[in-house]
Amino acid sequence: MGIPGHDGCHYDLQGYNRLGEKVFRLIARDFYKSTDTSGISSPDIKSIFFTSLQKTTIALVFGKTEQIVWQNDTLGKSLLNYFYLDNSIYGNIGSYKISKDTLFLNFNSPVYAVKMSYLPNGYYNGSTMVYQGPYLKNSRGVGMLSFYNFPISSRPVTNNNEIPREYKIYRNFPNPFNLSTSLKYELPENSFLRLDLFDSRGVFVKNLINKEHKPGTYEVRLNAENLSSGVYFIRFRANNFKQTLKIVVLK
Numbered sequence: 001m002g003i004p005g006h007d008g009c010h011y012d013l014q015g016y017n018r019l020g021e022k023v024f025r026l027i028a029r030d031f032y033k034s035t036d037t038s039g040i041s042s043p044d045i046k047s048i049f050f051t052s053l054q055k056t057t058i059a060l061v062f063g064k065t066e067q068i069v070w071q072n073d074t075l076g077k078s079l080l081n082y083f084y085l086d087n088s089i090y091g092n093i094g095s096y097k098i099s100k101d102t103l104f105l106n107f108n109s110p111v112y113a114v115k116m117s118y119l120p121n122g123y124y125n126g127s128t129m130v131y132q133g134p135y136l137k138n139s140r141g142v143g144m145l146s147f148y149n150f151p152i153s154s155r156p157v158t159n160n161n162e163i164p165r166e167y168k169i170y171r172n173f174p175n176p177f178n179l180s181t182s183l184k185y186e187l188p189e190n191s192f193l194r195l196d197l198f199d200s201r202g203v204f205v206k207n208l209i210n211k212e213h214k215p216g217t218y219e220v221r222l223n224a225e226n227l228s229s230g231v232y233f234i235r236f237r238a239n240n241f242k243q244t245l246k247i248v249v250l251k
Contacts (some may be wrong), residue, residue, distance in 0.1 A: 001042065001135055001146055002135040002144075003019050004018065006132065008130040021026070036058070039142060040140065042142050042143060043062040043101070043138050044063070044145045046058075047153060047222070048116055048150055048153060050111075050153075050219075054110060058107070058111065058133070058152065059100050059103070059104050060116075067101070068102070069098075069138065070134075070139075072134060073134060074133035074134040075124075075201065077133075080094075080095075082173050085111060087149060094108045114179065115127070115150060115152060117148045117150070119131065119135075151238065154222035162186045163190070163216065167186065168186040169186075174250065177248075178180070179224060180224060181247065182219055183221075183234065183245075184214075185216070185217075185218055186240075187213050187238060188215055190212065190214060193213050194210050194235075194238075195234060195235070195236055196208065197231055197234055198232075198234075199232055200233075201227075205232065208220060213238075222247075222251075228249040231248055231250075234247060
């Protein structure tokens with residue numbers, strides 16, 4: 001990634017020279033005890049998660065504390081349009097921010113996707129022109145590895161400064177929904193939480209959560225890829241507290 005002169009299969013002379021330089025650093029490190037080791041490997045995605053309950057910002061963490069660099073537009077194309085949600089959705093990213101090894105993407109409206117991909121399969125969106133950039137790179141110009149359908153984590157969002165006063169489970173949003181929906185809940189004390197999904201006949205479908213929680217506010221995402229259209233129920237049980245919610249899947 002990030003090497004110039006690619007024609008969809010091969011590189012031109014400049015591209016192969018650049019590729020040779022990058023590979024040489026790795027060989028020199030692994031076989032000849034080179035001390036030139038900082039930033040010579042391609043950044044690789046480690047985790048993707050929402051940073052708030054509003055679902056308007058997603059964080060992409062690459063690890064190794066490398067400084068991620070955002071490349072300016074190439075051929076009039078913005079990198080904002082080459083991150084894909086659920087394989088094919090793009091164009092909803094309004095801005096970005098970088099903090100060392102983490103990229104924050106700010107969306108124009110809430111996002112309810114469960115997977116993200118980086119870079120197209122070969123061509124610019126809506127075009128037959130081979131993709132030539134822009135790319136994400138590190139501070140030494142090494143391109144970040146592309147990725148496909150990397151899961152967006154339903155990472156719990158907690159506020160350590162405010163402990164809820166009571167058990168509470170909020171209506172899922174969106175509802176009805178197609179691919180996925182999110183459910184927020186609050187726990188006032190240490191609780192063993194179990195969330196189960198049932199169909200309209202009351203038949204158990206699957207377990208969503210079954211573990212101990214500390215006091216706080218949390219969020220879980222329900223993926224409906226394997227669910228058919230219809231009415232379902234989520235049963236929430238935490239210590240002695242119980243509540244049931246109705247959800248609707250429309251496909």
